[in-house]
Amino acid sequence: MLPLSAAVEGHVLPDDGVIPNNRKLPLVLYRQALTLDGPTRAPERAFEALFQSNGWGGVWVNGIYDFHHYHSTAHEVLGIAKGFACVQFGGTPGIVAELAAGDVVVIPAGVGHCLVAGKDLVVVGAYPEGQDWDLCRATEIDRAKALENIPWVPLPKRDPVFGRSGPLVTLWVD
DSSP, X not given: OOBOOXXXXXXXXXXXXXXXXXXEEEEXXXXXXXXXXXXXXXXXXXXXXXXXXXXXXXXXXXXXXXXXXXXXXXXXXXXXXXEEEEEEESSTTSEEEEEETTOEEEEOTTOOEEEEEEEEEEEEEEEETTOOOOOXXXXXXXXXXXXXXXXXXXXXXXXXXXXXXXXXXXXXXX
């Protein structure tokens, strides 16, 4: 299971007044970033290995929270290992993306995300080397803290899917 030449989409999500989002760094969607062979394989392990090989750690396997939340101290990558999901990014005025097994989304610090619907969903998540995530909700207290934290979150050294020469490296610049 190797990364393909995935179709890449970038979405800059403006501050919605509740969730800060990230006006500088786009949310990046990689459609069918990983080929997943057959139902008996372990797609979770494939995503874990891929992300770790590109310097993204703190790997976890689970789902996506069904409430609007974001991280102000870390960027996050999500790989859809199994199933299907509709995820809203950017708060209630944001976009809704349909994600399927093999898709990857890289979420900049501050960008809200919330599971709207899903079926048989298994997600692998990770964070850039040296970043420790927090959990922020759509509240004024979390927003104030996030507005202070987000500008200090460093850019990752490598794209979680394609490494040093991946699209994230060229899309996310200081």
